[in-house]
Amino acid sequence: MRRVAESTVRRLSVYLRHLEEFEHQGLGTVSSGALASLGGTTSAQVRKDLSFFGSFGKRGLGYPVPELAEQLREILGLKRRYRVALVGAGKIGSALAQYRGFRQRGFDIVAIFDADASKVGHQWNGLTVLDVAALEEELVRHPIDMAVLVTPAEVAQAVTNRLIQLGVKAILNFAPVQLAVPDDVVVKTVNLALELETLSYALAHRSAEAS
Amino acid sequence: MRRVAESTVRRLSVYLRHLEEFEHQGLGTVSSGALASLGGTTSAQVRKDLSFFGSFGKRGLGYPVPELAEQLREILGLKRRYRVALVGAGKIGSALAQYRGFRQRGFDIVAIFDADASKVGHQWNGLTVLDVAALEEELVRHPIDMAVLVTPAEVAQAVTNRLIQLGVKAILNFAPVQLAVPDDVVVKTVNLALELETLSYALAHRSAEAS
Known part of the structure; x- marks a missing residue:
């Protein structure tokens, strides 16, 4: 498969959301124009995005909703489902x-870690906040697919290195x-x-254009 | 000014963060190579990004840190500073x-709104959560520059329409x-x-490549 730009992947996620809405409403087919206007793009872009992954739909008949949704879920x-560990139990965490x-999209947070002794042991959504010192012990016993990192900037790389040692291949980083x-x-x-x-960039340049 | 891609603007923000770090450390000049490696990109990309906005630095001498930081802040x-209203006082809000x-970057949250009567009146960081019904009254009296929207999906467009009526030109949307x-x-x-x-896309295609 060719390398696909992240912006394309993001649009596929957006199309899938709308397709699932249509599925829910019982719609059989949808046009590239309808997907485009909901996704804030053009029909040509929709057709191009989908063509990366093979041939979908028939000219003039639109895309079959359940099949296209299923293929996008596959892609x-x-x-x-994915097992996700959260490292950092602050406000954002x-x-x-x-x-x-x-959880709705298949990402289950199955472990929460923090370095702060005052947080360790607390119950969050049925999970106990664990000491980050126990990261290896816990994740060797119960491996994860992804980590969400919400630590202070100073420790983010060190935690990342430990996650990589544990075989984690995907990290969503908020540090x-x-x-x-x-x-x-x-x-x-x-x-x-x-x-x-x-946004501030856009505002600054809007004002500049207007004046 | 030419239209600049959002990805370029994002990289400028990242360069600025590193330049401010250098400023703090008292560094006088920095090479495009150093900025590139910190920003996860190439020197050619750094030079191209900066060239959009005029001519910076001297060949072989690198970029002057305080001047470049100042110009990026300008750009x-x-x-x-920006006055920001937050609409939606849930967990993410x-x-x-x-x-x-x-706040560190100049964005001050000056008003918080929610539709939930059980939240209205609570104190958050020195601000009182206001009833979203009072959006117009409050924002006409104390205008804002940007809104951060953290409402349920069903009401996001209606709140957006009201913000636009109030003259808000920039919205960060989490709905x-x-x-x-x-x-x-x-x-x-x-x-x-x-x-x-x-990430799940990347993992799925990594596995496909590996197998």
């Missing part, structure tokens, strides 16, 4: 642990730091302040 | 309200829905489950 690796969107990982490990960094900076 | 619209990264906005309004949507799907 996105969503036909299974707490919100993520309780975020229903993860405001660029993690160094081997080629076979995928990291996706979410920096919330940086999201606001894309 | 990213970070030479001022609570974490965002207390997220220090926003799992595509918002329709006029051309002069910029929306950045963060979908946390979707971030995990970029």
